[in-house]
Amino acid sequence: MVSAFDDPSYLVAASVSKSFQGTRVLENLDLEIARGEFVSLLGPSGCGKTTLLRMIAGLLAVDGGTITLGGKVISGLPPHRRNVGVVFQNYALFPHLTVRENIAFGLKARGGSTSEVEATVDRFLELIKLPDIAERYPSALSGGQQQRVAVARALAPRPDILLLDEPFSALDRKLREAMQIELKSLLRDLGITSVFVTHDQEEALVMSDRIAVMNAGVIEQFGAPRDIYRFPGSRFVLDFIGSSSQLAGTVLAETGGELTISVGGSEVRAAGHFVRGSPVTVALRPEDMSIHLPGSAPEGHNTVPVVLRDRIYVGARTQAHFTASQGESLAIDLSPDHAGRLDQGATYAAAWSPEKTLIFPGDRQ
Numbered sequence: 001m002v003s004a005f006d007d008p009s010y011l012v013a014a015s016v017s018k019s020f021q022g023t024r025v026l027e028n029l030d031l032e033i034a035r036g037e038f039v040s041l042l043g044p045s046g047c048g049k050t051t052l053l054r055m056i057a058g059l060l061a062v063d064g065g066t067i068t069l070g071g072k073v074i075s076g077l078p079p080h081r082r083n084v085g086v087v088f089q090n091y092a093l094f095p096h097l098t099v100r101e102n103i104a105f106g107l108k109a110r111g112g113s114t115s116e117v118e119a120t121v122d123r124f125l126e127l128i129k130l131p132d133i134a135e136r137y138p139s140a141l142s143g144g145q146q147q148r149v150a151v152a153r154a155l156a157p158r159p160d161i162l163l164l165d166e167p168f169s170a171l172d173r174k175l176r177e178a179m180q181i182e183l184k185s186l187l188r189d190l191g192i193t194s195v196f197v198t199h200d201q202e203e204a205l206v207m208s209d210r211i212a213v214m215n216a217g218v219i220e221q222f223g224a225p226r227d228i229y230r231f232p233g234s235r236f237v238l239d240f241i242g243s244s245s246q247l248a249g250t251v252l253a254e255t256g257g258e259l260t261i262s263v264g265g266s267e268v269r270a271a272g273h274f275v276r277g278s279p280v281t282v283a284l285r286p287e288d289m290s291i292h293l294p295g296s297a298p299e300g301h302n303t304v305p306v307v308l309r310d311r312i313y314v315g316a317r318t319q320a321h322f323t324a325s326q327g328e329s330l331a332i333d334l335s336p337d338h339a340g341r342l343d344q345g346a347t348y349a350a351a352w353s354p355e356k357t358l359i360f361p362g363d364r365q
């Protein structure tokens with residue numbers, strides 16, 4: 001994915017650190033973003049996402065390290081000399097200016113001619129699909145409209161990079177999902193490099209070329225959404241992205257990267273490197289497992305015996321909850337049809353392919 005971008009090191013944060021009142025918030029953080037890429041900073045509240053974004057914008061000074069944009073060190077420059085666009089969660093439109101004046105604000109500051117400014121404003125009003133609200137004031141707009149205007153205002157001066165801090169978190173779910181898709185396609189059409197802060201994993205998965213998963217001031221994993229979901233690099237990433245069931249196991253043998261693991265008396269195969277006797281956690285996505293009558297699981301699959309506890313209907317699928325032999329809970333996605341044919345309290349074989357088996361060190365926590 002990254003190879004599709006011409007400059008893989010367009011925005012570079014190198015060994016960036018930040019403390020507040022003696023407390024380290026970011027620790028020697030490194031991040032490289034390609035020109036034209038859409039990158040999300042994803043992590044729980046308080047992990048340092050906004051702090052990093054504000055340092056890129058110049059609203060906060062770095063304590064250590066440098067930030068480079070397009071080959072130029074920007075970390076010492078004031079915000080107005082960085083050519084960055086910023087969109088905040090709370091829209092932050094100028095209330096006493098009309099939509100047209102809001103969008104024109106950054107353009108006028110740059111000294112374009114009136115006709116150029118007007119033409120650019122009109123173009124961005126079209127791009128955000130709101131050509132008819134140009135003369136309104138922000139107070140007469142819905143939250144979704146205000147956020148579209150905030151995006152247009154940030155983009156109109158043609159920034160080198162667009163920074164967005166949880167811009168949709170105040171919107172209801174339907175509108176948020178529509179705006180995610182709309183913004184993604186707008187930014188792709190414009191080819192602008194974007195850094196997007198969110199604590200919402202689905203939002204990050206939907207929108208991003210790459211996701212930097214942050215935890216307590218460090219980046220735990222940086223990769224394409226598919227890779228982060230498919231191959232979580234740590235227990236933190238596993239727990240933060242998507243859902244999984246976790247079984248405690250012990251490594252019985254490793255031969256050339258192929259593991260045999262004992263899980264409550266069942267032998268399970270997976271790829272990985274661990275010495276014999278290591279405690280491991282076997283993690284499984286709900287969509288990667290299937291349910292069969294005992295003894296009839298597909299050839300070559302891992303299986304463990306499980307007892308059906310309950311079923312939860314969630315529309316297109318039913319999530320069935322089972323108890324495994326060591327008391328662990330196992331959630332498996334089934335079609336409502338299939339789930340309806342299972343008996344509560346009965347024992348089944350849960351099966352999954354060795355390639356879909358995620359292995360992490362240590363006992364289940």
Ligand SMILES: Nc1ncnc2c1ncn2[C@@H]1O[C@H](COP(=O)(O)OP(=O)(O)O)[C@@H](O)[C@H]1O
Pocket residue numbers: 020021025043044045046047048049050051052
């Ligand atoms: N101006 C500040 N003064 C003191 N502490 C701050 C300040 N800004 C942020 N923090 C602290 O730094 C940590 C990271 O904050 P922030 O970057 O806002 O996290 P996030 O955006 O990931 O929720 C938090 O513990 C927060 O309380």
Ligand SMILES: [Mg+2]
Pocket residue numbers: 049050051197
């Ligand atoms: Mg924040």
